[in-house]
Amino acid sequence: MGYTLPFAVKDTTYDEALATLKGALRFGISPSLDPVTAMLEELHDPDKAYRSVQIAGTNGKTSTARYTAGLLTAEGLSCGLYTSPELVSYNERMEIGGKPISKEAFAHAVAAADEAGRRVLAARAAEGFPPFDITEFDLLTVAAFVAFAEAGVDVAVLECGMGGRWDATSACRSIESVAITGIGLDHMKILGDTLEKIAAEKAAIIKPGRTCVLGAGTATPASVEDVFLKQAKQAGAVPTLLRPERLEDAAGEMEKGVPAAHPDLPHASFRIRELPGRIGGSLIFDVTTPRQTLAELGALKPGYQAANIACAVCLAEDFLGRALDPDHAYDGIVTTPTPGRFDIVCPKPVVLIDACHNPQSVDAFLTAVADVEPDREKRPYLLCAVLADKDVDGIVERLSAAFPKVVCAQTASPRALPAAQLAEVFRAHGKEPEGIYPSVPEAVKALRGKSFCACGSITTAGEVAAIYRPWLR
Numbered sequence: 001m002g003y004t005l006p007f008a009v010k011d012t013t014y015d016e017a018l019a020t021l022k023g024a025l026r027f028g029i030s031p032s033l034d035p036v037t038a039m040l041e042e043l044h045d046p047d048k049a050y051r052s053v054q055i056a057g058t059n060g061k062t063s064t065a066r067y068t069a070g071l072l073t074a075e076g077l078s079c080g081l082y083t084s085p086e087l088v089s090y091n092e093r094m095e096i097g098g099k100p101i102s103k104e105a106f107a108h109a110v111a112a113a114d115e116a117g118r119r120v121l122a123a124r125a126a127e128g129f130p131p132f133d134i135t136e137f138d139l140l141t142v143a144a145f146v147a148f149a150e151a152g153v154d155v156a157v158l159e160c161g162m163g164g165r166w167d168a169t170s171a172c173r174s175i176e177s178v179a180i181t182g183i184g185l186d187h188m189k190i191l192g193d194t195l196e197k198i199a200a201e202k203a204a205i206i207k208p209g210r211t212c213v214l215g216a217g218t219a220t221p222a223s224v225e226d227v228f229l230k231q232a233k234q235a236g237a238v239p240t241l242l243r244p245e246r247l248e249d250a251a252g253e254m255e256k257g258v259p260a261a262h263p264d265l266p267h268a269s270f271r272i273r274e275l276p277g278r279i280g281g282s283l284i285f286d287v288t289t290p291r292q293t294l295a296e297l298g299a300l301k302p303g304y305q306a307a308n309i310a311c312a313v314c315l316a317e318d319f320l321g322r323a324l325d326p327d328h329a330y331d332g333i334v335t336t337p338t339p340g341r342f343d344i345v346c347p348k349p350v351v352l353i354d355a356c357h358n359p360q361s362v363d364a365f366l367t368a369v370a371d372v373e374p375d376r377e378k379r380p381y382l383l384c385a386v387l388a389d390k391d392v393d394g395i396v397e398r399l400s401a402a403f404p405k406v407v408c409a410q411t412a413s414p415r416a417l418p419a420a421q422l423a424e425v426f427r428a429h430g431k432e433p434e435g436i437y438p439s440v441p442e443a444v445k446a447l448r449g450k451s452f453c454a455c456g457s458i459t460t461a462g463e464v465a466a467i468y469r470p471w472l473r
Contacts, residue, residue, distance in 0.1 A: 002049075002149075002150075002152050003044075003046055003049040003149035003150060003152070004150075005043065005044075005112055005146070005150075006042075006043065006044045007115065007119075009108065009111045009112045009115055010111065011108075011111075012107045012108070012110070012111045013107055014091070014103035014104070014106060014107045016107065017090075017106060017107040017110040017111065018090060020110055020111075020114050020139070021090070021110065021136050021139060021140065022136070024134055024135055024136040024138070024139055031166050032166065033166065033168070033170060033171040034132065035117075035120070035132035035133065035134050035135075035138055036138050036141060036142060036168045036171035037171045038120045038132070039113060039116040039117055039120055039134075039138070039142045040116075040142060040145065040171060040173075042116040042119050042120055043112065043113075043116045043142070043145075043146060045173070046145045046146045046148070046149035046150075047145045047149070047171070047172045047173055047174055048173055048174050049148070049149035049152075049174075050080070050148060050149065050152075050153050050154060050155055050156050050174060051154065051155045051156075051174055051176055051319075052155065052156045052157075052158055052172050052174045052175045052176065053068060053155065053156075053157050053158065053175065053176065053177045053178065053179075053315060053319050054158045054159075054160065054169055054170070054172070054175045054177075054178045054179075054205055055068065055157070055158070055159050055160065055178070055179045055180075055181065055315070056160040056163070056164040056167070056178070056179075056180045056181070056202040056205050057160075057179075057180050057181030057182050057183070057202065057215065057217065058181075058182055058183050058184035058198070058202075058217075058358070058360060058361075059181065059182055059184055059217065059253075059358070059360050059361040059364065060181035060182055060215065060217065060253070060304075060307065060308045060311070060364075061159050061160065061181045062083050062159055062338075062341070062355075063305060063308040063309075063338050063341055064179060064181050064215070064308045064309075064311045064312050064315070065081060065082075065083055065157050065158075065159040065312075066081065066083070066312075066336050066337070066338055067308060067309050067312035067313075067332075067333065067336050068157050068179075068312040068315050068316050069081040069095070069098070069157040069336075070098070070312075070332040070333065070335060070336030071312055071313065071316040071324060071328075071329060071332040071333070071336075072155055072157070072316055072319070072320075072332075073097065073098060073332060074328040074329065074331050074332030074335075075316070075320065075324065075325065075328050075332075076328075077154040077155050078096070078097065078151075078152065078153045078154045078155075079096070079097065079098075079153060079154065079155050079156070079157060080094070080095065080096050080144070080147070080148035080151065080153040080155070080156040080157070081094070081095040081096075081098075081156075081157045081159075082094055082095075082141070082144040082148075082156065082157070082158050082159060082169065083095075083159045084137070084140070084159065084161045085458055086462065087339050087340050087355075087458070087461060087462035087465050087466075088462050088465055088466045088469075089103070090106065090140075091103050091105075091106035092339075093140060093144070094106065094109070094143070094144045094147050094148075096147070096148070096151050096153060098335075098336075098337075101147055101151075105147055106143070106147070108147075109143035109144070109146045109147040109150075110139060110140070110143045112142075112143065112146045113139045113140075113142035113143040113146060114139060116142065117134045117138075117139065117142075120132065120134075121134075135168075137161050137162075137168050138168050140168075141161075141168035141169055141171070142168075144156075144158075145172065155319070156172075156174075158172060158175070160202070160205070163198075163201040163202060163204075164180075164201055164202040164203070164204050164205040165200075165201045165202075165204035165205075166201075167205075170204070170205060175205075175207075175210060176209075176210060176211065176319060177210060177211040177212070177213075177315055177318045177319040178205045178206060178207075178210050178211070178212050178213070178315075179212070179213040179214075179215060179311055179312075179314070179315040180202050180203070180205070180206075180212075180213075180214055180215060180218055180228065181215040181216075181217055181218075181307075181308065181311055182215055182216065182217015182218055182253060182254070182360070183195050183198055183199045183202065183217060183218060183224050183255075184198075184217075184358055184359070184360035184361075195221070195223070195224050195255070196223055196224055196227055199218075199224045199227040199228060200227050200231075203227050203228050203230075203231035203232075204231070206228070206231045206232050206235050206237055206239070207235050207237075208235045208236050208237070210235070210237060211237070211240075211318035211319070212232055212237045212238075212239040212240070212318075213239065213240045213242060213268075213311055213314040213315050213318060214228050214232075214239045214240070214241050214242065215242050215307065215308075215311040216242050216243060216244055216250045216253050216254055216270075216307045216310075216311070217250075217253050217254055217255075217307070219241065219242075219243060219254060219257075219259035219260075220254050220255045220256065220257035220258070220259055221255050221256070221257045222257065222260055224255070225259070225260065229262075238265065238266065239265060239266075240265075240266045240267070240268050240289070240290060240314050240318065241259075241262060241265055241266070241267050241268070242267075242268045242269070242270070242307070242310055242311055242314060243259055243267060243268070243269050244269065244270055244271070244306075244307065245269050245270065245271040246271065246272075249270065249271060249272045249285075249303070249306060249307075250307055251303075251304075251363075251367045252304055252360075252363035252364035252365075252366070252367035252368075253304060253307045253364060266290040267290070268287070268288060268289045268290060268310065268313075268314045269287075269288045269310075270285055270286065270287045270288070270306050270307065270309075270310035271285060271286045272284070272285045272303055272306050273285055273286065273296065275302075275303050275371045275372075276300075276301075276302060276303070276371060276372055277372065278372055279342075279344060279350060279352060279372050279373075280300055280344055280347075281300070281372065282298055282299070282300060283298065283299050283300070283301050283302065283303060283305065283306060284296055284297070284298050285297055285306045285309075285310075287309070287310045287313050289313060289314050289317055289323070290317075291317055291322070291323040292323040292324075292326075294313065294324070294326055294329055294330075297309065297329070297330060297333055298330070298333070298334060299333050299334065300334075301338065301341075301342065302342045302367075302368030302371060302372070303367065303368060303371050304364040304365075304367060304368055305338070305341075305342075309333055313329065339465070340353055340354065340355040340458065340461040340462065340465065341354060341355060342354050342365070342368055343461070343465070345464060345465055345468035345469060346468050349380075349449065349450055349451040349452075350380065350451040351451065351452060351454070351464070351468060352380075352452075352453045352454070353453075353454045353455065353460075353461040353464050353465055354453065354454075354455040354461060355455070355457070355458040355460075355461040355462075356395075356455050356456070357386070357387070357390055357395075357456065357457045357458055358390060358391055358394070358395065359391055359394035359395060359397075359398060362394075362395050362398045362399060362455070363398065365455060366398060366399075366402050369402065369453070370402075376402065376403070376404060377404050379402070379403050379404060379453075380403075380450070380451035380452045380453055381403070381405045381406070381407060381434075381447055381450055381451065381452035381453070382399060382402075382403035382405065382406040382407070382452065382453055382454075382455070383406075383407050383409060383440070383443050383444070383447060383452050383453070383454040383455075383460075383464070384396075384399060384406055384407070384408055384409070384422065384426075384454075384455065384456040384460070385408070385409040385410055385411045385416065385417075385419070385422070385440055385443075385454075385456050385457060385459070385460040385463075386416075386417050386422060386456040386457050386460070387411070387413060387415040387416060387417060387457045387459065388415055388416065388417040388421075389415055390457070392417060392422070392425055393425060393428075395456060396422070396425045396426055396428075396429055397429050399455070399456070400426050400429040400430065400431035401429070401431075403453070405434050406426060406431055406433050406434065407433055407434055407435035407436070407437065407443050407446065407447065407452075408420075408422045408423045408426065408433045408435070408436045408437070408443075409436075409437045409438075409439060409440045409442070409443035409460075410422070410437070410438055410439060410440070411439075411440055411457060411459040411460055411463055412439065412440070412459070412463065413457070413459045416457075416459070419436045419437055419438060420436060423436045440454075440460060440463040440464060440467075441463070441467060444464060444467055
């Protein structure tokens, strides 16, 4: 018998759902899962209507989540995917069967989550307890759980929004397998100001009874890996350690250092056979898990995706408790889209977007750029727009040295860094911008007829994607 809502929900429009979300605490993070857990109980446990896997990490977690969903779908499972943030429209955060849910289904799920929140707050008030802080992400996460339950999916793939310990996805009570892709300095005001502190927040998703994959980005430095291994030991979990066969195959994915051997733990590995010779070219690589070797996998992706795909393969096999069918694995990888990740939105002249938004993800992006065009002077224009609360100097330092020509813009996000200020940071790194524009659309208009790469924030990638793919709006 399928899941049904325990109470009636009034019809609402997509725009009304967006207004509800914007009325919540937008960027707050409550150090408690109690609000989400209470809402789920009010909804009669939609999160228990299916099995789940969870992915955390600073970089690579969205791609890993997408590939995990693609692999499980190829194995014949009905799969829900919850990722964040969206590129263009909020309903992109919830996918079923590889496609975003409809705006009508999204609005219905948000209305259900909102009504559950109202009931929880009313009950607390009646009992004399202070109200919960219910954030935008709390509402979205509960809405996703409802959407997946009502659709009757077999499995939900959940990407942590931030951290892991207090992330709303961690309130899900059907998580069986987890993966952590890597660690970088991001969201430091909330998660901590060292790699080790950030690792501890993400490591918290390793819990008793769950299988665990530690991605290539968790292997170095040793002090970070130790955090994960300690948590795994306390949880009674035996993690699978993913490593590149050659360190250069994880360029931009790992911090400096040589991974420790840990011969007592199961290992997985990947090896790149052939890098793409051009943007949109083929990546050929092998993946070896504790269960099998998948040789000559192919993807029309840059080299850095090998680590993410390998992590997804390990996670999917752990969840299934068996080796993937090789033919299904090949099909699942080839057909999985990665919107906003080295994503060509216009073939000629080439317009490429990437959602890199911190120094670590910029390193991975630039490694891919160097693979397809080693000559810096032959690279296209760079359109850059960043958010003020990110490591702007670290982002610009890397990008300024990698492109011959740059234009600065400002996204529509309330967190956007003004274009003029971004230009000053580029100048401080010896790069004089060729143009400074108050919005991304104006910068795109100025670059018409030219090839360019757009990056610096997820919002930047999304605004450019909406111009070239208007059906996403």
